[in-house]
Amino acid sequence: MSEGDTNRNPPRQGFQAAISHMLENKVDSLLWLTRLGTMVFTIFSMIPLFGINPYTSYQRALMSSAATSALRLHQRMPRIQFTREFGALLLMEDSCHYLLYSILFIISSPITLSLLPVFLFAVLHSVHYSVVILNKLGQLNLARSLAEAAENHQRNILKLVAFTEVCLMPVTVIWLLSGKGSLLAPFAYYRFLTFRYASRRNPYTRNVFHEMRIVIEAFANTPGRNMTLKNMCNKIINYTLYLAPPIPAQQ
Numbered sequence: 001m002s003e004g005d006t007n008r009n010p011p012r013q014g015f016q017a018a019i020s021h022m023l024e025n026k027v028d029s030l031l032w033l034t035r036l037g038t039m040v041f042t043i044f045s046m047i048p049l050f051g052i053n054p055y056t057s058y059q060r061a062l063m064s065s066a067a068t069s070a071l072r073l074h075q076r077m078p079r080i081q082f083t084r085e086f087g088a089l090l091l092m093e094d095s096c097h098y099l100l101y102s103i104l105f106i107i108s109s110p111i112t113l114s115l116l117p118v119f120l121f122a123v124l125h126s127v128h129y130s131v132v133i134l135n136k137l138g139q140l141n142l143a144r145s146l147a148e149a150a151e152n153h154q155r156n157i158l159k160l161v162a163f164t165e166v167c168l169m170p171v172t173v174i175w176l177l178s179g180k181g182s183l184l185a186p187f188a189y190y191r192f193l194t195f196r197y198a199s200r201r202n203p204y205t206r207n208v209f210h211e212m213r214i215v216i217e218a219f220a221n222t223p224g225r226n227m228t229l230k231n232m233c234n235k236i237i238n239y240t241l242y243l244a245p246p247i248p249a250q251q
Contacts, residue, residue, distance in 0.1 A: 013138035021136050031071050032129040035122040037064035042119040045112070058110050062102045065118035069099035094202055097195045104192065108185045111175060113168060117161045124150065124157050162204035165196055166212070194245045209244070213237055 022029040041061035045054045072095035080086070090096050098118065105114040127150040134143035172189045175181030196205040219225070220233035 013136060015137065018133050018136040021132070027071060027075060028129060031068055032126055032133075034064045034068040034071065035126040037061075038068065038118055038122040039126070042115045042122075045115060055110060058112070058115065059106060061115055061118065062106045065122070066099055066102035066106070068122070069095045069102060073099060091195060092198075092200060094199055097192060097199070100188075100195075101192050104185065104188050108172075109175060109181050111168070111171060111181075113164065113171060116164045120157050120161050124154060158202070158204045159208070162196075162202075162208045165193060165205055166208050169193055198245045209240070213240070 038061050041057045041064060044052050044057035045061055048054050048057075073090075073093060076093055076095060077086075077090060098121070101114075102118065105111065127146055131143045131147045131150075134140075134146065169186070169189060172181060172186045176183065176186055193205070196202070197209065199205065216233050216237060220230045
């Protein structure tokens with residue numbers, strides 16, 4: 001096609017073009033809708049509106065997150081195989097991690113903080129498809145502004161998600177000791193955290209652990225620090241290093 005033909009036939013824009021694009025990309029459209037659902041239900045769980053039960057919204061937010069993870073997992077690994085190798089590959093996928101995460105908090109006692117990672121992921125990833133839809137609608141300036149905002153804040157959002165993932169580990173233990181949580185939650189969440197630590201695509205959880213280690217070591221090695229407190233900090237660091245899973249080689 002010549003340049004003159006391209007100028008005479010510019011890409012269609014408008015509501016019908018956006019609908020046509022969504023129908024042609026059904027899985028991506030469903031992912032966008034489930035992420036929007038996670039965002040809306042998270043907000044409703046924090047700010048009860050229209051008489052909606054906050055706990056119901058909490059559950060629906062996690063269900064929407066689970067649906068998102070399942071769809072994303074289907075995109076990444078469309079062919080199911082009942083082999084050990086397939087199972088190992090499955091557990092290395094970030095979408096599998098958050099499918100297990102969502103199921104864990106659906107069946108456990110509610111912890112509001114658990115909604116923060118799925119909400120932030122939903123916001124971050126829904127923006128990309130929203131930009132595509134806005135371009136189809138002809139809202140080019142708004143699409144450009146939204147894309148720039150996502151790019152500028154992506155790193156901070158992912159760091160906040162990773163920090164929340166780490167903080168939820170002691171929260172599940174405190175919940176158990178207070179009689180509100182189940183015995184399953186801390187052990188299951190520890191497995192989730194090891195998956196996140198060993199993630200091939202997302203190094204932020206490892207980075208958070210590394211930064212926390214630097215802070216604790218600096219605190220412990222401050223001149224005049226109580227020896228008992230210093231030894232306790234070093235034991236925490238050594239025990240955490242002992243529990244850390246091996247990092248798989250990048251492919």
